[in-house]
Amino acid sequence: MKLTDAHFQTFIDQGFVVVEDFYPEEKRAAIAAAVRRTLPAWEAIKDDPPDPPLLKDDFPYADQFFNQLIVDWDIIKFVQRILSTEDIHFRYAHNWARYPDPSGIEPKLHIDNGNNSLLPANADNRYGQISTWYFPETVPADQAPMRIIPAPHRMDLDKSQYLTVPAGTIMIFNTHIWHSATLFTGKAGQRYSVTRIYGRADHYWEGVRSYTNRGRDEHLCTFIGTLSAREREIFRFPPAGHEYYTAETLAALEEQYPGWNARGEYNL
Template sequence: MDLESAALDWRADGFVILPGFIPAEELTAAVSELDLLFPSADGFHDGTDPRRARFIGDEFAGIDTFPFASTEISLLAVNHRILALAQALLDDSDVHIYTAEAWAKYTGACDYDQDLHRDYLNHTLLVPSTAPGCQQLEMFVFLSDVPEELGPPHLLSRAHTADIPAVPNWFLRPGQHSAWRFNDDSGSPQMYGAEVSGAGPAGTVIAFESGTFHRGTQLTASRGARYSMHLGFRPSGLSWGQRVGWAARSFEREWGEFVHRASPRQLQAFGFPPPGHSYWTAQTLAGMALRYPELDLTPWSASASAPRGS
């Protein structure tokens, strides 16, 4: 699917599923380093990987946050195809990444079956908007094949949800009860009957709005494991869409290794000013050379501002 068609589907349904969007050859380096983050399927199910216990009992325990122990996986989070897709869907040439997580799930580790929900409560200070320039974009990126038995996300088209108010946010599966104001415990059979599976091969990207209803599903495959990334993007000027502050970990070794290998466009997605910006002066370039000694500063120094008074 071309990006223009993807954007049309995203605007109509609130999501678009792009099977194999990232070619196998662009996944190879990242997939080869998955063991730096997570146990293999055999390591988990045979109990030979000492990290196994971490994943038991909590569906979110399998999440690692950016920057990752694998520089290749960090670079994949801002792969050129992913950035192009984000720009096309948000209709903005300057998009920023505001969250990046790698996620491992294993059959039997815990209950991964979720209720239909929207992510906006921990992705924005406000509520979702469909106004141009005010939308936020999330992506699931499959690092392994995710057939139905390996728990793909299920999503619900805006055609079924456009009139649902911002609260409640979770629509519980039948048989559950809750008095919390963010939960609807009516069973919602029409919603669950209309959900669409996001199953697909490695390299599949599922792009969806922060206001799109979706849910995780159970892993049922024998000795199963699935690996994916969860990314969030926003227009650079959309200040209310936030989840993490990148500076909080920007002195760690993994961050430095990522920066040293990233392109100017990839770094711009994290908030680096682009070449030509007034930030780039002889003073800041000298400081950056000390902070990131292996970063090629040529793209920024070529257009650096002249010192005042020169």
């Protein structure tokens, strides 16, 4: 789905926007099936559930399907508009599965800043990273729907909105607004989410988790080798034409990221 001016205005007004049917049904179903391949459904683990009741998979993914899903230009262009720059960096991605939680402990309301930036939060959208949560399956009220408070209301719990949403819904939000999961009170099922986070390239004080230390990771190397020069910039690589690129470094890059110059974009 194309993100519209109306979606943008909603984001500006409340710090987040919820969009149903974000992908065509065929793609939604493919995402749901791919998540289930790596994060089992409740029926498969109910006799030996995880403690705490949460399983995770994160970037760089062994399943290249999820690495490729990060390069979503509809989302990236929306983030560029919000953050007032063409120069966007991917920050982090993860898939989660939440399961029935017998603890009775309600998750804490928080903002994604203490673990996302060296700077305290402020009211300027440019200083909040943009987090996207996609729910490939229906989220009912008893399966830990996210709670989110529109930005003008800060921490006013009476203004909470709960993401009990149909399958295929995405929520895009500024990491400076208050939110949390809720308790998974149901006795069965799971709540899947696919999260991708982006920020301004020039905000070097921001970031959720580093991946510059993963340059030899086989899954990352395979993924980077498939991308265009412009797409690689989103993952912190210098643009084509940068002085770093020489015959020697291009040979080394081809060895590390097979397919590096398959499109001929780095020709000297």
